[in-house]
Amino acid sequence: MQNDLMGLDSVLSQISDVRQSVTDMNAISIAPNPLSNGAVGQVSFTDIISNAIRNVDSQGQEASQKMTAVDTGQSDDLVGAMIASQKASLSFTAMVQVRNSVMMAYDDVMKMPV
Template sequence: MKIDTSNFLMRSPSALGELGIAQPQPAITPSMYASPSTSGFLSVFESAVLDVDARTRAASDRVAAVDAGHSDDMVGAMLASQEASLSFSMLMQVRNKVMGAVDEIVKLQV
C-alpha cells in the first residue's frame, strides 16, 4: 500500500484537525515575550525584566494596601510577594547562566 504524502502535506490545519491530527503547539514561544516588531534574546530578556518589575510593583501595592487597612487580603498579598520574589530569583539565575556562558566564550582561544 502506497501513501501519497503530497496530498497530505497540502492540507490546511483545519483539515488536519478534522482528521484527528493535532497541530503541535510549542510550550513557550518567543512571541509570548517579544513584540512582533522585534525578536531575539535581548527583547525576550527585556520583556522578562519588565514582567518581574510589574509583579514586584503589584505585590508592593497589595502589601501597602493591607498595611494601610484598605484591604483584608493578607493571604493574596503574601502570595503576590512570594511570586514576585520567585520571579526575581529565576531572572537572576538566568542572568547568571548567561553571564557564565559569555565568560566561557571570552575565554575560548581562537
C-alpha cells in the same frame, strides 16, 4: 584530471550555496503561536530579556501595592498579598539565575582560544 575539476566545481558550488543561505539568515524564525493565527515572527534576544525584566518588575510593583493596601488597612487580603510577594520573589530569583547563567556562558566564550 577532468573528473577532479568537475568534482571541485561541484564542491565549490555547494559551498557557495551554503554561504548564500547563511548570509540570508537575519533572525531566528520561531514556530507560530497557536493564538496568533499562524503568523511567524522574528525573535530578538534583547526583546525577550526586556519583556522578562518588565514582567518581573510589574510583579514586584503589584506585590508592593497589595502589601501597602494591607498595611494601611485598605484591604483584608493578607493571603493574596503574601502570595503576590512570593511570586515576585520567585520571579526575581529566577531572573537572577538566568542572568548568572548567561554571564557564565559569556565568560566561557571569552575564555575560548581563538
